[in-house]
Amino acid sequence: MNDMQEATSPSSGPARPSGRPGAADSSADTPVKPVIPAAAAKRANASVIGMIIALVLSIAAFLPVVLMNPQPKSEGYRPDIDVASVARNAADVAGFTPVAPDTGNAFRANYARWEAGTGSGVPTWEVGYVTPKTSFIALVQTTQANPTWLLQQTKNAPVTGSRNAGGREWELRDTGKGEKSMVLNYRGSTVVLSGAAQLDEFATLAAAVVGSLDAGPAVTVSPSSPAAP
Structure with missing residues (x-):
């Protein structure tokens, strides 16, 4: 009698893994967003701003040279030959x-x-x-x-x-x-x-x-x- 009870006991079935499989699957599909440290982001912004400032300074230095040497007129150079x-x-x-x-x-x-x-x-x-x-x-x-x-x-x-x-x-x-x-x-x-x-x-x-x-x-x-x- 005891043997029959042990064979039909509900606790004798295969054990289910703990936790919820659905929750695990949904977490695997969620993309991971990289997080840039604040210090690295600050350095990147500083580099971009530095490049812009350098470009503006280069244009400001070159512009007077261009203005002092205007482009020739469409008729081109006309030598004075007597x-x-x-x-x-x-x-x-x-x-x-x-x-x-x-x-x-x-x-x-x-x-x-x-x-x-x-x-x-x-x-x-x-x-x-x-x-x-x-x-x-x-x-x-x-x-x-x-x-x-x-x-x-x-x-x-x-x-x-x-x-x-x-x-x-x-x-x-x-x-x-x-x-x-x-x-x-x-x-x-x-x-x-x-x-x-x-x-x-x-x-x-x-x-x-x-x-x-x-x-x-x-x-x-x-x-x-x-x-x-």
Whole structure:
């Protein structure tokens, strides 16, 4: 009888674990929020504030430099080239009076120089002009032109016609890629105008070149010097 009571006793079942499983599961799903110590947070804020102050001080130090050196205007730097003065100085070396076209203020020269022709063997007077339409025309004058040099100056462009400017017929050469040249043999020298400007601007400068040539003495080519083609 005692054995039967022990077999059916409620206390003989498997023991349940203590505590509530549901509570344990819910605590495992709750995210843990990191807590930054107050001292670390204070140091982080101090670093950010320090960076901002340093940036403001750098801008304040650099700003006067920027204000004292303003940006150039859109038209850019415009060198003051007195072509007539440079031409007079080059005349003794050149052996002739280089052209100094008078275009008023329409064309602006950005260089004027005498080249001894060490590489090409042809000494030249050279002037670069910025046109009213902000294009460019290079002027080259020499008393010792030859066919090879002329092809180099005109970029091997074929003769495509002629154009009257200043009362003279200029030979027109066109590369077909925007670059063109006008060539004139007059009063003992050869003048080549080359660039990508429009023909009306070429004609204006060419007329001024003829006026300069007419105003100066004609060039006398010595028998030992190669004549212009």
